[in-house]
Amino acid sequence: MLKLLVAVAFMFGAAAAGNFSKDVTVTWGNGNGKILNGGQLVSLSLDKSTGSGFESNDQFLFGRFDVQMKLVPNNSAGTVTTFFMSSQGNAHDEIDLEFLGNSSGQPYTLHTNVFAKGVGGREQQFRLWFDPTVAFHTYTILWNSQRIIILVDNKPVRVFINYEAKGIPFPNTQPMKVYASLWNADDWATQGGTVKTNWTLAPFTAYYSNYNANGCVVSGSGNSCANSTVGNQAWQTQGLDANGRNWIRLVQSKYMIYNYCTDAKRFPNSTFPSECKLPRF
Ligand SMILES: *[C@@H]1O[C@H](CO)[C@@H](O)[C@H](O)[C@H]1NC(C)=O
Ligand SMILES: *[C@@H]1O[C@H](CO)[C@@H](O)[C@H](O)[C@H]1NC(C)=O
Ligand SMILES: *[C@@H]1O[C@H](CO)[C@@H](O)[C@H](O)[C@H]1NC(C)=O
Ligand SMILES: *[C@@H]1O[C@H](CO)[C@@H](O)[C@H](O)[C@H]1NC(C)=O
Ligand SMILES: *[C@@H]1O[C@H](CO)[C@@H](O)[C@H](O)[C@H]1NC(C)=O
Ligand SMILES: CC(=O)N[C@H]1CO[C@H](CO)[C@@H](O)[C@@H]1O
Numbered sequence: 001m002l003k004l005l006v007a008v009a010f011m012f013g014a015a016a017a018g019n020f021s022k023d024v025t026v027t028w029g030n031g032n033g034k035i036l037n038g039g040q041l042v043s044l045s046l047d048k049s050t051g052s053g054f055e056s057n058d059q060f061l062f063g064r065f066d067v068q069m070k071l072v073p074n075n076s077a078g079t080v081t082t083f084f085m086s087s088q089g090n091a092h093d094e095i096d097l098e099f100l101g102n103s104s105g106q107p108y109t110l111h112t113n114v115f116a117k118g119v120g121g122r123e124q125q126f127r128l129w130f131d132p133t134v135a136f137h138t139y140t141i142l143w144n145s146q147r148i149i150i151l152v153d154n155k156p157v158r159v160f161i162n163y164e165a166k167g168i169p170f171p172n173t174q175p176m177k178v179y180a181s182l183w184n185a186d187d188w189a190t191q192g193g194t195v196k197t198n199w200t201l202a203p204f205t206a207y208y209s210n211y212n213a214n215g216c217v218v219s220g221s222g223n224s225c226a227n228s229t230v231g232n233q234a235w236q237t238q239g240l241d242a243n244g245r246n247w248i249r250l251v252q253s254k255y256m257i258y259n260y261c262t263d264a265k266r267f268p269n270s271t272f273p274s275e276c277k278l279p280r281f
Pocket of ligand 4: 227
């Protein structure tokens with residue numbers, strides 16, 4: 001197992017840190033979102049009046065996006081801390097990582113979803129194999145023209161394959177920005193909405209560091225990957241090799257707690273979305 005971990009970590013590599021002061025803007029939160037330590041740290045807080053959030057200054061069409069996060073400790077019930085990508089406008093594309101808080105001592109849930117051309121409903125949820133509130137861990141969205149891979153500490157936990165040739169929409173035409181937020185969702189987030197946010201514990205705070213966006217920037221002057229000196233990066237063709245497939249099978253059998261593709265109540269009589277009937281990775 002250790003050998004496998006090392007191989008997977010090596011395969012996916014680690015990226016150099018960006019600078020929040022240059023790369024992102026705190027867009028909401030009435031002072032509850034702060035860029036600290038010369039651009040090396042962001043704190044997002046939630047109090048009874050508001051949560052907070054930031055977004056990338058650039059928008060991208062494909063890339064590898066890493067960030068480290070340390071989540072709200074102790075009683076985080078009702079809170080949702082996010083790292084996600086989204087396009088603007090109608091029929092939008094979105095790739096979500098949402099960390100659903102919990103009562104003290106109870107585990108966080110990593111809720112993931114993919115929207116393509118306005119259609120989502122592709123939820124998969126995971127437990128983590130560590131306590132995400134004690135130290136920073138790395139969360140990654142790798143998005144290329146063939147697939148989306150979500151990684152936790154450089155280990156793949158979810159893949160969404162481009163099956164556009166089979167009529168299944170895939171996000172591949174609309175540029176997306178990177179977003180992060182901390183907000184209150186105690187109407188649904190924790191134990192189905194039965195456990196509410198305890199506001200006497202506010203403010204709740206989550207931290208972000210080592211943000212790195214290594215992607216094709218779409219701007220008024222074109223697409224940065226059209227520049228051949230920037231092109232040809234590993235993430236552009238990254239898939240899973242045998243080690244990656246072994247890891248994701250292990251994660252999905254041991255740590256996945258919800259998969260829309262096996263929710264027979266929601267999709268009775270095998271009416272599952274088409275991608276559920278195709279190879280998963
Ligand atoms: C990040 O960028 C800001 C603004 O340009 C600069 O003041 C700061 O020194 C940079 N931080 C680091 C760690 O280089
Ligand atoms: C919170 O803890 C409970 C009890 O362990 C668990 O059933 C639930 O899935 C956890 N996560 C959320 C988001 O409710
Ligand atoms: C909220 O937290 C406070 C401080 O720890 C505690 O005294 C109180 O009992 C909690 N309220 C609920 C409803 O659990
Ligand atoms: C291409 O990228 C290199 C390295 O970032 C840069 O020096 C060069 O100016 C870019 N060329 C164009 C045409 O954008
Ligand atoms: C599912 O199939 C059963 C038996 O074939 C049928 O009675 C039932 O109406 C079907 N349900 C739906 C929602 O199509
Ligand atoms: C108020 C409270 O319970 N604080 C605890 C939160 O959790 C950390 C460890 O994760 C403890 O050290 C604090 O005492």
